[in-house]
Amino acid sequence: MSTSTETSPNQAGAATGRPRSGKAAASDSVGRVRKPGGRDLVAALPWLAPALILIFGVVFFPAGVMFFNSTRRIDIAGIDKGSVGFDNYVEVFTFPSFWPIFLRTIVWVVVVVGVTVVLSLGLAQILNKAFPGRRFVRMIVIIPWAASVVMTTMVVFYGLEPYFGIINKLLYDIGLIADPEGFGWTRNATTAFAWSIVVAVFVSLPFTTYTILAGLATVPTETLEAARVDGASPARTYFTVVLPQLRAALAVAILINIINVFNSLPILRVMTGSIPGYDADTFMTLIFKYIQNQHRVDVASALSVVAFLIVIGIVALYVKIVKPMQEA
Numbered sequence: 436m437s438t439s440t441e442t443s444p445n446q447a448g449a450a451t452g453r454p455r456s457g458k459a460a461a462s463d464s465v466g467r468v469r470k471p472g473g474r475d476l477v478a479a480l481p482w483l484a485p486a487l488i489l490i491f492g493v494v495f496f497p498a499g500v501m502f503f504n505s506t507r508r509i510d511i512a513g514i515d516k517g518s519v520g521f522d523n524y525v526e527v528f529t530f531p532s533f534w535p536i537f538l539r540t541i542v543w544v545v546v547v548v549g550v551t552v553v554l555s556l557g558l559a560q561i562l563n564k565a566f567p568g569r570r571f572v573r574m575i576v577i578i579p580w581a582a583s584v585v586m587t588t589m590v591v592f593y594g595l596e597p598y599f600g601i602i603n604k605l606l607y608d609i610g611l612i613a614d615p616e617g618f619g620w621t622r623n624a625t626t627a628f629a630w631s632i633v634v635a636v637f638v639s640l641p642f643t644t645y646t647i648l649a650g651l652a653t654v655p656t657e658t659l660e661a662a663r664v665d666g667a668s669p670a671r672t673y674f675t676v677v678l679p680q681l682r683a684a685l686a687v688a689i690l691i692n693i694i695n696v697f698n699s700l701p702i703l704r705v706m707t708g709s710i711p712g713y714d715a716d717t718f719m720t721l722i723f724k725y726i727q728n729q730h731r732v733d734v735a736s737a738l739s740v741v742a743f744l745i746v747i748g749i750v751a752l753y754v755k756i757v758k759p760m761q762e763a
Contacts, residue, residue, distance in 0.1 A: 511730040559644045592621055624714035627710055628706075
């Protein structure tokens with residue numbers, strides 16, 4: 436019995452010591468990606484330089500100055516009295532209301548972002564349907580986003596006034612409060628903070644809704660039609676087909692909202708600024724009070740560094756868990 440073995444061209448070439456043909460070499464190089472080297476980086480620098488300069492000037496330089504000021508003793512006149520090491524950070528963490536303010540800041544971010552996303556999902560689904568006047572309704576939704584946040588908050592603030600507030604009068608007329616002149620919504624830390632959440636959700640809805648609406652526009656109609664043909668209910672179609680397709684849009688909306696809400700000052704400043712103490716404060720309002728009331732720029736800088744690291748940690752954790760760039 437005789438046996439025969441087949442030898443591939445590459446093996447034959449290796450056995451004979453002869454170089455492979457040009458076609459063979461070209462086929463081996465298909466699919467290979469050359470890793471960028473130092474020359475590529477140098478060649479790209481002229482194109483990246485404007486963005487890098489902007490990032491340095493807007494992000495890294497102010498952050499560096501903020502950290503430097505947090506290690507100094509700066510008097511009321513703004514004169515640097517020298518280094519104090521990390522004494523300002525010790526003062527921040529030993530502040531009696533630091534941890535309640537920290538927890539309130541987390542509640543502020545989670546509740547505002549969570550409620551905003553849930554409401555925006557429903558609103559975007561409505562605006563995605565065809566109905567008479569849809570374009571006009573979509574334009575109306577933009578108004579809270581286009582209007583001044585301070586102006587919107589002031590309207591709500593004065594609307595809650597006990598004696599002449601239209602919102603307070605409405606709540607009395609529908610039976611939610613017993614005495615329209617005896618309840619001061621903005622004079623109590625708990626109720627003022629709750630109404631601040633309402634205003635923050637209201638002004639955050641337009642951006643989140645339009646981001647989700649853009650995601651809905653990318654959902655293939657063929658996929659929805661296939662789900663209907665298979666007999667899937669509208670609810671099952673939404674949760675198993677539409678919602679996974681909104682992963683990227685939701686990830687962007689949530690991420691930007693986390694950053695914006697965490698760093699929000701105007702709403703809380705207007706709604707809770709007249710309340711004594713720190714029972715309605717978040718990190719941003721506490722930083723403002725350190726600067727305005729106590730003229731402690733150094734301690735405010737230390738608190739700003741702490742807040743910056745917290746929000747960076749939240750964003751990093753969110754990106755690691757959610758993986759917004761991963762395909763659904």
